[in-house]
Amino acid sequence: xxxxATLFGLAGAALVGIGLYGFLAHAHLLRRLLSFNVLGxxxxxxxxxxxxxxPILGADAVPHALxxxxxxxKLAGSALAIALLVQLARATRRAALPEDEGRPP
Amino acid sequence: MISTxxxxxxxxxxxxxxxxxxxxxxxxxxxxxFVAYGVFVAIAWLRxxxxxxxxAEAAIGAGLTGVLLLGAVGHLTRAGxxxxxxxxxxxxxxxxxxxxxxxxxxxxxxxDAPGLQVPVAAALPGSGSTNPVTSVLxxxxxxxxxxxxxxxxxxxxxxxxxxxxAAWGGRPGLVQRVRPDGVLAGFGRLLxxxxxxxxxxxxxxxxKQPGGAFQGxxxxxxxxxxxxxxxxTRAPRVTSLVLRIALVAGPVLFLAVGxxxxxxxxxxxxxxxxxxxLVLTIEVGLTLSIASALALLVLGPPERAA
Numbered sequence: 001x002x003x004x005a006t007l008f009g010l011a012g013a014a015l016v017g018i019g020l021y022g023f024l025a026h027a028h029l030l031r032r033l034l035s036f037n038v039l040g041x042x043x044x045x046x047x048x049x050x051x052x053x054x055p056i057l058g059a060d061a062v063p064h065a066l067x068x069x070x071x072x073x074k075l076a077g078s079a080l081a082i083a084l085l086v087q088l089a090r091a092t093r094r095a096a097l098p099e100d101e102g103r104p105p
Numbered sequence: 106m107i108s109t110x111x112x113x114x115x116x117x118x119x120x121x122x123x124x125x126x127x128x129x130x131x132x133x134x135x136x137x138x139f140v141a142y143g144v145f146v147a148i149a150w151l152r153x154x155x156x157x158x159x160x161a162e163a164a165i166g167a168g169l170t171g172v173l174l175l176g177a178v179g180h181l182t183r184a185g186x187x188x189x190x191x192x193x194x195x196x197x198x199x200x201x202x203x204x205x206x207x208x209x210x211x212x213x214x215x216x217d218a219p220g221l222q223v224p225v226a227a228a229l230p231g232s233g234s235t236n237p238v239t240s241v242l243x244x245x246x247x248x249x250x251x252x253x254x255x256x257x258x259x260x261x262x263x264x265x266x267x268x269x270x271a272a273w274g275g276r277p278g279l280v281q282r283v284r285p286d287g288v289l290a291g292f293g294r295l296l297x298x299x300x301x302x303x304x305x306x307x308x309x310x311x312x313k314q315p316g317g318a319f320q321g322x323x324x325x326x327x328x329x330x331x332x333x334x335x336x337x338t339r340a341p342r343v344t345s346l347v348l349r350i351a352l353v354a355g356p357v358l359f360l361a362v363g364x365x366x367x368x369x370x371x372x373x374x375x376x377x378x379x380x381x382x383l384v385l386t387i388e389v390g391l392t393l394s395i396a397s398a399l400a401l402l403v404l405g406p407p408e409r410a411a
Contacts, residue, residue: 028132071165083406
């Protein structure tokens, strides 16, 4: 019997690695943003699982509240990033940064 | 035993969906896997007894982020914007796997320490809410929430700043062409009344049970977006005064309550005998602002003068 918090904490660690890999390996900016969102939710999951370190007292509400704030700010940041990258795509017809395409920035 | 098996299946689905979202061949497929991933994350929050977070993740992580990403795929396709393919990078993959292993090891070696459950439970009577998460958000750590509601406005200003000069004063988002007998038109009429009910209920219930301004506001934003996408309603002009009042209602009410608290001794402090009414007031104002800000963020800057 493994506690749920341990399993989801480890899953969060795995998600951070997956998201980081996608963020670094992709040149496409939207795929980078998507990967960064995976990384972020991995961090939230580790934080939320750490709220369960004392099994007798149950879950801690303070990390939960901070994570809810974080989820809303993550959406706001993603919306700004998408607005910027759509403008870049319209101006240059590319969805990647010049230095990732081997062109001078 | 059964619960561990359920957790293991859920973890496997989470990791598989994340790998598929990051590594999918096509952009659209990646976004679809990401939405499925968001649903699995929400279920994981349920398993961790974080129902408030699960509601927020389902509504924002899977719902609104999915709409935002799908909209971006459409914009990029119309702009004909491509990018070089993913670099095959085995050393990079190994390095990221190493980071995951180190993080997992660090997580396992965390000492068993009590969190803030006891102080939160002790301060709960007189905090204005019997839901500890709502008490933390609107009372104990009200400063975070106030700044967050202002961050939403700042980001909206940033998104609107990207509007072409000619389109300023127009309506945000693209014109939707909806087949009158299609699925979208049907759901666009069927779901908004139900969504409205769920959204308002979540806000009301938030003072006692899981729910609150963030979860309810997101559901209301989704209702508005659905109605706009189905052509039932049109997004308001970005210069609309009513819209701007709704956008600032939450932060203004929150600040007003905070200043009233400052007169009584502490900025953002709530008097225990008034706390319940004040928490509900802030929740209602925040719901208006969060719903309108999130919907406008997902719609993006105005594209045409109209």
